[in-house]
Every structure is written in C-alpha cells, then in structure tokens.
Amino acid sequence: MQVIEHPVEKLHSALRSTRKELIEMYEKYSKEEKSFLEGCLIPGDSLFGPITIHSDSDWIPSHPEAPQDFLSFYSNPYRSTPNNDHKTIYIQTIGSFGEGAGITEQYVEWLREYCQAFYYGLVVKLLPPVTVASTNCTFRVNSNSYNLQLHAGELLSFLKKKKPKDAFCIVGITMIDLYPRESWNFVFGQASLTEGVGVFSFARYDDDFYKRSYAGRLKKAVRLEPGNYALFQGYYTPPITSKLLLRSCKTLTHEIGHIFGVQHCQWLQCVMQGSNHLEESDRRPMDVCPICLRKLQSAIGFKIADRYKALLCWIETEGGASVPHSGKPTQSFQDFRQWLCKCLNILQDEMF
Template identity: 35%
Template sequence: MSPVKYNFIFLYLIPLLLFFSCQKKEKTYIETVALNDVQLTKAKPGDWRYSRDEPFQTFEDFQKLDKIKPEPGKNTIYLQPIGEFNELQKKEIERTRDYLSTYFQLSTKVLPVLPNTIFPKMARRIFKDGQEQILAGYVLENILIKRKPKDGVVLMGITEKDLFPRPEWNYVFGQASYKDGVGVTSMYRFSNGNLSESNFNESLERLIKISSHEIGHMFGISHCLNANCVMNGTNSLSETDFHFARACSLCQQKLNSTLRYDQKKRLTALKHFFEKQHLNAELSRTEQDLNLLK
C-alpha cells in the first residue's frame, strides 16, 4: 500500500478514536444511587458501633457466603402473628406485609394468628416494668422453625408481647436464626406497649425497619458500615429512628444480586408505599433516588 493510502486511513481513524474516547461510560444503577448515600456519623457511647469492632462486609465477601436464597417453589416470605392483636395492631401487620413485599419484591403472606397460650411458663417472665416478656429463642426454636411452610424462604414472627434474649438482658427488638430463615420481632417497644392513631406511623416505621433488617440478615447481609442504612446495627429506639429505612447502595447491590428484581420498579413501588403512609422522610429519599435515574 502506498504512503498516501496509509495517511488517508490514519486521518480517517483519528476522528473515530476521539469520538469513542469522549463517550462517558454509563453509570450502573448502584453507582448512580450511591450519590445519595449519607455518610455514617461518628459513633457515640451507647451506639451499636461504639463498643463493637465488626468487620466491613464487602460485596465480594457477601458473594462468598453460603446463604439462603429464593428458589422455585420456595420463594415466599411469611409473617406469623403471635398474640392478642387489636384492630390497629392487625392493620400495622398488614402494612408491614405490604412493605416487605415491596422492599424484597417477593410474595409476602400473613399466616393465621397463634394465641399467647402457645408460650409455656418457662418461656415467660415478668419484667421490672411490670409487662410480660417472652423468651425470643423459644419462639424461634420451638415455634417458628417447626411451622415454617415448605414454600417459605423466610418466616418472620411478630408478637405483641415484649421479648428478651436471655435472663441477664432487659429486652430485644428482634432475633433471628439466619441459617434456618426464621426470625421474630416484637411490636411492644415501638409504641411503648400502647399503639394508637397518633403514634401509628412512628411504630409502623420502626417495625418495617427492624423486620426488613432481620430478613436482610437472613439473606446474608451483615451490619452495614458503609453509610446510613437500614442494615446498621441498633441498640435503642433513638438509634433505630436515626437510621434510614433505605438500604444504602452497597446493601442494595447485595440484595439485588440474590433476589434479581427490577431496581426502578422497586423504587417506584416504595415511593407509592411511603406516599400512601405519609412517611415523608423516606418518601423524599426514594424520590431523590428516582430523580437520579431520569
């Protein structure tokens, strides 16, 4: 080939190379919503992170775990109410079902209520404040594991009684056996044992945070050290209230790698839930994520 032809080809290629080099690589969904992650504040005495040195779980760490995951014929989340629930408490459980179905993008069903008589005397105690408490481990091992439906990937118990994990502990919001895919949480502390119309939304927000947190653990996600996130560890109601119901970008990446849902469809459904329930702070955060995707 003559030098003239070589020059012609070279001059032709330069604009093409410049064109492709100037094209920005399109950001992934996770890279996009990461812009809305809020950095964790320094832990204070009494906070979960203050006295614990937990390892940071990377996405690669998460992928290596042997964890439960939905599969054909075993892909439903079940809620098991245990206790004597009034109409407002029943409404809170139904709203929680709606939320978990949206958050995890999995079919979520409420099982028939079990009575408090299912708890034997050895699994009960009267706390110093006067309320009856139930041993959380008994609920997991002697009730939930034995009753988990065959098509259930997760079974989450919800009690109206307060819970305690062992004699030396005052109380616990929830407890789970991650390898068995069962957990339990109590509604009691979320409304100080007295759910009303005035504190309904506050109690509901706490319940959806704790239940989605525990189920997130069942799917292999450790306590989050990446950003303010529903998967942050919590020691108190004030710490629970401070944490977002929103999963940070890293925890969303972990969750979606297992559940494989449509990210934008999920965000849109979450927006509708928060809008309907007037949970305005979470609605705003969801809208901010959606705005980044436009």
C-alpha cells in the first residue's frame, strides 16, 4: 500500500492559493473557519488522513494527471456556478427504484434531503418520476453480465431537454446499469460540465451485483427488439438498505461535485477522490477535504459549521422532515455522524 503524503506547505498553497485576490478572499473566512481548514492539513490530523493507494487498478495510478488546487479550480472558465436565477439542483428518477408502495418515494426523498444538506444553501427538487420507455433511449443486454443497460449519452440528451429554466443542474438517477458506447462494458455515470447535466446508476452498488446469483441477470437469451420497453416492467431493482443509501448519497454528491467543476481529488481523503471500482469507492469518506470544501464554499457561499450541522441533522432526523415515521436506515452513517460531531466541536470550541 502506498501513502500519498504532501508537504503541509504544498497543501496550504493548494488551499489558499498564491494569487493575491484569492488569498484576500480566503482571509474573509472567520478565525474559527481558517484554523479548522488549516488545522486539518497538518499530517496526523485525525479528520482527514492521506490518500492511500492499494493497487495499480486504483484511480490515481491508472489516470495520472495534475492535482487541481483552488487556483486552478477557480480560474477554470468552463465551470458553472450557481446564482440567484440558477440555484436549484433537479433530480430526475428514471425507471423503478424498488418494489412496494412508498419505498421509492422515501428513498429518493432521503437522497434529495441529503444532497440539499451537502450542497447547503442550494435547493434540491425532485422532478416527477419517468419510465424508461418515456426516455425513448436505446438499451442492450450486457454480453458478460446479462443485465439490462441503458445508453447513457441518450439519457443525457433526454435530460438536457427537461432541464428547467431555474436549474443549476439536472441529474438523472436510475437503478438500471448504464453503458456509454457499444465497445464499453459499463459506466457508473456520465456528465456534461458545460450543460449542467448528469446521469448516474446505482445498479452496481447492490451487494449482489457481481455475484453469479444476481437477480438482474436475464435467465434466458432474450430477443431484444428496439423499443420493447416491456422488459423493464418488473425488472429487478436492488433492495434499499442502509449501505445502498450510503453509497448512493456518496455517488450522487461526488458526481454533482464534478458539475461544479471540482476534479478528482489527490490531496487528502475526500469524497471527490476518483474510483475505478466498488471497493475503492467504499474506501472514500463521505465528505470533502478542506481544499475541495473551499471550492464548494466559494461557489455556494455557506458557513462551514452550518453545512456540517445540516448533514448531522439529516442523519439524526428519523425519516426526514417530509416523510415522518419512515425509519430512515442510517446505521451505515454512524461513523460519518461522529466525524461531523468532531468537526463541529473544533469549529465551535474555537469560538470561546
């Protein structure tokens, strides 16, 4: 296992930058926020450890590129930033999300509330669900895993047309696997930065996906006729467990981060780290490192403590504000809860 250790000075300049106006902007953070952000860069800090590489198939060794510091994020002319007329993130569910009345609604509502806490200050709204048929997109059966897959690029075009006027972005989510083009096996998601559109699948976050017994495998060779969307009726969807909820919250917030222009993080353990496979994605923490936090904060404008409080409140509120008594499965979020409490303690202690 390889540990990526950056000298603390390098992390500092990645956070504050070396450009005068960006340092001045940084100085506008409160004393507590600055000492929190900077304290977290010190090696051995318990909140943000160094990134570890476990094998050559991990993201960093297989995609060598320069790390994105605050300056290169901020000066990217192609990134989109929310503003008063475009401050809503729209989530569009595509196809079924589970059996049983109400489960889909609850699960998607939990995701919505989580995103709204994570991107604190923005509004996250759900668009009415659509069926696979209504997207009119091409699909196929994967020739190795025999599960149904939707064409990601065509879904992006569908979503682009549906994007409301006040949207910062629109993200499609589905429990059906995606593929970007014939020659590719699959893709977790795809996004267009300049258009503010993304589509992501949670199919592979099912614990059983890579098992032979996976219920989404089509048993016999099915004759695929274009436009025969009947196959999607009653098609397998993963059971909604605490782990699936955690993985979907993590994926959705990571992918929306890209729409803000945040690239894969190579600084410290961070939800914006790239991931090539499920094990690597499980290894990522739920939240952003101080450098990516500044990127999001500069785009949205929240108080750091308020955002942590909102995330904590999401974990601690049974069922969520708008779906009472629904038993939100937060068991998998308990480590994150403790982590948030530690962050808040540091931010609040400093006030006295």
